[in-house]
Amino acid sequence: MKDIFKSIEAYRLWEKEEPRSPEDKASFIADRIDVSDRDLNAFITLDREAFSRKAKAAFSPERRKSPLGGVPVAVKSNICVEGELTTCASRMLEGFRPPYNATVIEKLDHEGAFVISGANMDEFAFGSSCETSAYGPSRNPWDEDRIPGGSSGGSAVAVSSGQVVCALGSDTGGSIRQPASLCGVVGFKPTYGRVSRYGLIAFASSLDQIGPLARNVTDCATLLKAISGYDEKDSTSVNIEVPDYCASLGMDIKGMKVGMPSEYFQEGIDGDVQERLREAVKALEELGAEILEVSLPHTRYAVSCYYIIGPAEASSNLGRYDGVHYGYRDEEARDMIDMYVRSRTEGFGDEAKRRIILGTYALSSGYYEAYYLKALKVRTCIAEDFRKAFEVCDAIVTPTSPTTAFRIGEKSNDPLKMYLSDIFTIPANLAGIPAVSIPCGLGDNGMPVGMQLMAAPFAEEKLIRIAHAFERNTGFHELKPGTIED
Amino acid sequence: MGSKYETVIGLEVHVQLATRTKIFCGCSTKFGADPNTQVCPVCLGLPGSLPVLNKRAFEYAIKVALALECDIQGTVKFDRKNYYYPDLPKNYQISQFDMPIAYNGRVVLTSGDGERAIGITRAHMEEDAGKLLHDQDPASSFIDLNRTGTPLLEIVSEPDMRSPSEAYEYLKILKQTIKYLDVSDCNMEEGSLRCDANISLRTKGSKALGSKVEIKNLNSFKAVRDALLYEQERQEDLLEEGGAVKQETRLWDENNAVTLSMRSKEEAQDYRYFPEPDLVPFEVGREVVERIRSELPELPSAKKSRFIECYGLDAGDAELLVSERPVACFFEAVLEECDDVRSVLNWIKGEVLKHLKEHQAGLDALKLTPSGLASIITMTASGKISGLAAKEVLKDHLVSGRLPSEIVKEKGLEQVSDTAELDAVAARVIEDNPKSAGDYRSGKKNALSFLIGQVMRETKGKANPKLAGEILSKKLSE
Amino acid sequence: MRKDKNKYSISIEDVSYAARLSRIELESDKMGKFREQLNDILVYIDQLNEVDTEGVAPTSHVLTSMRNVFREDEPGTSLPNEKALANAPAKSGNFFKVPKIIKES
Structure with a gap:
């Protein structure tokens, strides 16, 4: 596949010069996706009807004035797009077409982006491999036998394979950053409250955040700027001005302090990942950053903490899927209770059931204090670690994932092992801080390795500044899967 | 009530707050619209929707709480109460668990022998559920979600009432007070005021509470009193026969005037309350409380x-x-x-x-x-x-x-108080009724009424009867 | 945290209770598997007890200083009835329709 979608800039050049009509441009994009998606399964469904409906507006010369005008943006299937299938990759939401747009979709529409709904994902965002999708796993474009990461696997695949220019994902415990890392693209999780969650189908409300994925930091910053900002429909959206993230591009990082938490560079990380990270840190140092050691002592409890809080909130958020007002219903049910049980039992996959049951258990009478309340307190300790660390450094660097992409099926029977693949990304969600994953080379198996940078709340600019300086000077973002031609 | 037992009653009252829009979204709260027309993604509980608290609902709740002499909680939070029911589209209700908006208030009953204060344990805000219709179709139930998300204030009393009539009195004053504030219609028939009652009996002098029965389906003040009277008697009979009262929920059957046991639950409800992550906490400043207090009528x-x-x-x-x-x-x-x-x-x-x-x-x-x-x-x-x-x-x-x-x-309703005019009429009446005039003169004083009546007739009722009487008696004594 | 006498952190009864509360039915073979998996997770999670949280306040919101987010009591847009019911698995007239409710309680 020709790499015409390698950046917003490249795409816009192509689009401007391309003589096709808006409808034909839309078909061209849809065809490109269709062809590669037979192998990759990045999209659950491609709504061609929506493509042609939206083409005229998106590809008008008028729209080209906006930085995202006409740019194809894939949207994860847990972000509501009015009238288009939004299924969370679950049978439970089979056929569900929201009667409203998520706020981020309104914003993208306003910017003139060409929104492509239905990117594949782990069911209800429960997973780190995209294997729990009821519509089959997405595959890593670097090696189709491997997982792309998750839960925003489809978004990462669509970007990495050049099907689209950029994408939106959601990140509850690493669901943007981990697949970005495993697919060799940039993925950004903003500060909790930076981007409206209105219209994001909730997994864990206190952790969820929508963010961009792109092939480079510049595009990520552009997309982030477009979707950020206060929304009166989301009580947890923060009413402070959004800086121009693109202004941080191209700045040097001399004298910036980057912390290396000793706790993150210990056992459990693959050797090649560890090595790439040391090289990356060295590169940052060469760019003038000051590297210092920081300590995040409670980080090792993050996974435990997360697997109480996440499932607890999820068990409640997913209570609404009962076959009454929308979504899947078992028609054979004898009565109401029976209908609930049958619909939910048939509609949810195993991982969803596991988390719902785990979360219900953690909140149930007699266990609330031992599990849920305890986890909330440990969460405070984890956030406090970060607060202290950011008193002495501008950013913290870690691997995004302890391994490169593993093989499909490798961890699907061992939930705990799967959960531990988010060990480095979860703390940022618990603390609500911004974090980005950027490519930092390839592992021994030729699969991408990602570096994670985290910063204090609302310090997205620092992350963009460091990430862009790193990208500019290393060029790892130019690496791409073999399926993409130049 | 027989001498042996003391009745202990507590009431849980739900009041719909009369805001224009729902507690967490902009849909209208107006009663009586076509089914499922006052709904939006938020109150339908659609995936992805989020609640934002209605400021007026919050202030109305504080207003009621202050009128009930409650303390207002400094920091208020909302919690989710999780349970499955088809009138509750999210299958959780946004309510308040351990930090309700108000607590520790009272309602003073004044009738009977002097004053008696009934304690208010707490008042908390929550969202109303939708309506289920069971009688439209033999095989199905129908759901209307217009009511879903109407702001409610639940007012929980202490078990301080000692008779059904006290409970009735408490309800009456509660309703009166809230209506004074102009924050609720308090109409039990339309459901803007709802009441569940808890009742138990104990041997007089005993401090421990007996097994309590919760009564639901009380649709009028009268129903509350009648159901409590019935239940009081039922429990007393049970105890007198040496039986025990089962702790349970019973439904008031209005037509047959009895309470009926609801099929007993498999297990106690486990609502799995936890802090609502979609809403941040609310701080009620002194100034706000004082402003609202100063606005109380x-x-x-x-x-x-x-x-x-x-x-x-x-x-x-x-x-x-x-x-x-x-x-x-x-x-x-x-x-x-x-x-x-x-x-x-x-x-x-x-x-x-x-x-x-x-x-x-x-x-x-x-x-x-x-x-x-x-x-x-x-x-x-x-x-x-x-x-x-x-x-x-x-x-x-x-x-x-x-x-x-x-x-x-x-x-032309003005009375004729013109002496000259009445004088002429009186003279004519005396002339036309010599017998009555004679009777009066000979001491039958009540003959005067007849003569006044005649004056009234002549003037078509417009004469000032007092004046007419004065003139007549003066003339007759001449 | 409650421990069974043996190696389990969570009993079959606990799993089946939580499943029932969740309105999910687990076939007996799945029950065993789930119990093993959930047990692994809970055993791992037990490490939370290593953290001394005496006097630590719980964080249910990371936006710890955010307070009083209100909307004014102004009407917004409601959905027309057709749109409200558009995703309903079953409807009748203006209503959502469900199988007869056998009073649960």
Whole structure:
């Protein structure tokens, strides 16, 4: 596949010069996706009807004035797009077409982006491999036998394979950053409250955040700027001005302090990942950053903490899927209770059931204090670690994932092992801080390795500044899967 | 109640707050719209939707809490109460668990022997559920979600009431107080006020509480009292026979006037409350509380005492006047223009309230003005119109709102108080009725009434009867 | 945290109770598997007890200083009835329709 979608800039050049009509441009994009998606399964469904409906507006010369005008943006299937299938990759939401747009979709529409709904994902965002999708796993474009990461696997695949220019994902415990890392693209999780969650189908409300994925930091910053900002429909959206993230591009990082938490560079990380990270840190140092050691002592409890809080909130958020007002219903049910049980039992996959049951258990009478309340307190300790660390450094660097992409099926029977693949990304969600994953080379198996940078709340600019300086000077973002031609 | 047991009653009252829009979204709360037309992604519980708290609902809740002498919680949070029911589209209700908006209040009962305070344990905000219709179709139930998300305040009393009539009294005062605040219609028939009752019996003198029964499906004040009376008796009989009261929920069956056991639950409800992550906490500042407190109207009990004190009313009359705030306000407004307390009271108690009752309307439905009633009273006192005519003027004024003086003029209701005119009529009447005149002169004083009647007839009722009597007796004694 | 006498952190009864509360039915073979998996997770999670949280306040919101987010009592847009019911698995007239509710309680 020709790499015409390698950046917003490249795409816009192509689009401007391309003589096709808006409808034909839309078909061209849809065809490109269709062809590669037979192998990759990045999209659950491609709504061609929506493509042609939206083409005229998106590809008008008028729209080209906006930085995202006409740019194809894939949207994860847990972000509501009015009238288009939004299924969370679950049978439970089979056929569900929201009667409203998520706020981020309104914003993208306003910017003139060409929104492509239905990117594949782990069911209800429960997973780190995209294997729990009821519509089959997405595959890593670097090696189709491997997982792309998750839960925003489809978004990462669509970007990495050049099907689209950029994408939106959601990140509850690493669901943007981990697949970005495993697919060799940039993925950004903003500060909790930076981007409206209105219209994001909730997994864990206190952790969820929508963010961009792109092939480079510049595009990520552009997309982030477009979707950020206060929304009166989301009580947890923060009413402070959004800086121009693109202004941080191209700045040097001399004298910036980057912390290396000793706790993150210990056992459990693959050797090649560890090595790439040391090289990356060295590169940052060469760019003038000051590297210092920081300590995040409670980080090792993050996974435990997360697997109480996440499932607890999820068990409640997913209570609404009962076959009454929308979504899947078992028609054979004898009565109401029976209908609930049958619909939910048939509609949810195993991982969803596991988390719902785990979360219900953690909140149930007699266990609330031992599990849920305890986890909330440990969460405070984890956030406090970060607060202290950011008193002495501008950013913290870690691997995004302890391994490169593993093989499909490798961890699907061992939930705990799967959960531990988010060990480095979860703390940022618990603390609500911004974090980005950027490519930092390839592992021994030729699969991408990602570096994670985290910063204090609302310090997205620092992350963009460091990430862009790193990208500019290393060029790892130019690496791409073999399926993409130049 | 027999001597052996003491009845212990606590009430849980849900009041719909009369905001324009729902508690967490902008849908209308208006009663009676077509099913499922006042709904949006938020109150339908659609995936991805999020709640934002209605500020007015919050302030209304504080207002009620202050009127009930509650302490207001400094930091308030919302929690999710998780349970499955088809009228609850999210399958959790946003409610308040351990940090309710208010706690520790009281309602003072004044009837009976002196005052008795009933404690309010807590008041918390929550969202209302939708409506289920079971009788439209033999195989299905229908759901209307218009009501979903209407703001509710749940007011939980202490188990302080000792009889069904006390519970009735508590409800009455609670409703009266909330209606004074103008924050709820408190209409039990339309469901804007709902009540569940807890009742248990214990041996007199005992401190421990007996097994309590919760009664649901109480759709009127009367139902609350009747159901509690029934349940009190049922429990007493059980205990007398040496049995035990089972802790359970029972439904009031209005038609058969009995409580019925609901099928017992498999296990106790486990609501898995946890802090609502979609809403941040709320801090209620001193200034806000004081502002709202300063906006509170004079409440019924204070008003009643003041009426007794200032106007010399007896307790019954004062209670009648304050039972509805518009009536009490009207009473005082009339008094601004007319200082005859007795007449004002009698007119309101009599004609005005009678008219409201007949038409089942509120005072605001009438065109009656305070100055209108004041002028009717003044005209009657000065003899300009007769008492009978006054009633006719009021009837017209209530509906038309026209000035009473105009009505009098137009209908020619003015009394004839012109001595010369009456003099002539009296002379004619005496001449035409020699027998009665003779009777009067010979000492049969009641013959005068007949003669006054004749004067009234001659003047078509417009004569001032008092004056006519004076003139007649003067003439007859000449 | 409650421990069974043996190696389990969570009993079959616990799993089946939580499943019932969740309105999910687990076939007996799945029950065993779930119990093993959930047990692994809970055993791992037990390490939370290593953290001394005496005097530590719980964080249910990371936006710890955010307070009083209100909306004014102004009407917003409601959905027309057809749109409200558009995703309903079953409807009748203006209503959502469900199988007869056998009073649960």
